[in-house]
Amino acid sequence: MLKRKSAAFIFYKFVPRYQKMFYMDIVVDRVTKTYGIQKAVDDLSFSVKTGEVLGFLGPNGAGKSTTMKAITCFLNPNEGDIKVGGVSIRENPNEVKKHIGYLPENNPLYLDMGVIDYLQFSAELQGVHPGRIPERIAEMVRICGLKGEKHKKIRELSKGYRQRVGLAQALIHDPEVLIMDEPTTGLDPNQIVEIRELIRKIGREKTVILSSHILAEVEATCDRILIISKGKIVANGTPDQLRKQAQGNEVLNIRIEGGDRNQIFETLQAIPSVALVDFINAEENKFQVQSNVDGQSARAIFDLCVKNNWYISELIPIETKLEDIFREVTMN
């Protein structure tokens, strides 16, 4: 009897309890969505691969939320199609919904429900096998740090904890795709860091899309950034790629002491790789040096200083910030 039991146990251990699809790419294909006469999303196409965290950026009303709502089958686009793991949202929305965890903007919750009840409800609705529900809830409570709050009603929770409940709700069925609309609004800095870490962790094996207008957040959590404006894509790439694209030329802020400023100015301008020299602060001998395309001037400047017996007291390479890129691509 005992022997049979242990054999059964081993069998149970090694047979996968449910088959999982690991690859769930999202392909958005020429999607247009209009509200009345206004085009919220205009012929938008992009794709996201499994294991990628895509940051969705854009000014208010750019169509971020609308796109997310279309992917999660809440809204049907007027034109175009979206495929999640090869399944079209038009043909089989219920199949698509099963593989998506969604945290909407403002994180709506049933305030009258208890945390555990709510997670139970979400799990049942998502079709989690009844036997696995307690285990999944325990897992979510652990991952989202809800241990101290799990017996409270959602109404009694602070905003940060509500956000965690929202996230737990989205992850309860272990979805392959996670879509979050502004997941960190209203959280304190510690919570923001925690949620970001969580997103990064989740993002390693899942397909994640998150929107935000906090640029630092997107830079910290996302592998790729998509900036949209007026329903169209205006920039697409990794943070580094975007920076390179926008920056073009190398810009240095330098302060050179030990010589006459006008003489230094002229010598700097004589360097072949330098395109433009400007005074930032003439009194303190501070200059801004802009190089030619693909040119690098730091070494030449250093050699020049050695030759003339000047010394560099400051040298700051100026990076184009994501903010600048954002402003540049969304302002016109």
Next chain:
Amino acid sequence: MKQIWIITKRELRAIFDSLMAYIMIVAFLGFSGFFTWLYGGDIFYVGQASLQTFFQIAYWTLFFFIPALTMKQIAEEKKTGTLEILLTKPVTDWQILWGKFLAVLLLIVVALALTLPYYITVWKLGPIDNGAVWSGYLGLILMSSAYISIGIFSSSITNNQIVAFLLSLLIGIFFHIIFGALAGSMTGTLGSVFNYLSLSTHFESISRGVIDSKDLIYFLSIIFLGLIGSEAILAKRNTN
């Protein structure tokens, strides 16, 4: 079907967690009990072992109570945004509406079940037409279903609960008395059309113990029309 039941369970829990259910049941039993047993044309005044008086009173009390129960069903979910959460889970609009419909209906059935002691009491008092009693209860359930469906429809139109409440009363009053009154003052085809539209005609014939397929079709079509209308309104998020 499973999805509908999950929604129903949540709704029932929400109704029972929020005193709403208890207030509704106590008020319903209070009103109907008072007028059935103690006041005006009550059972003793009628002097027959019949529950007709109770059915007439319940017919009116439910008319006012049901909009109060249905007003928040969709309106609140729209307002707080939980509808978006719900609709992005693997459920259809149709399943959500049926789930909510069933939850309110079950509450009404519980309230009606609690009036069964009236039945037993009257049974003890004299010879009662059991068939008429059961068909009276069936009539109340059908009539409640029709108003629940109208209530859910009103609730899906707006995200303001008060508007939903008033709107379902407004739609309800047509079926409840206006069509009947019009039928009374008109003759010919128009008169019989209004007579058919009037809910009280069908309710009365059922509560007298006559279960006609014509009446059943009438109630079922109101239920389906209400829910189809609600679904159309929910689907409007895609077109506007």
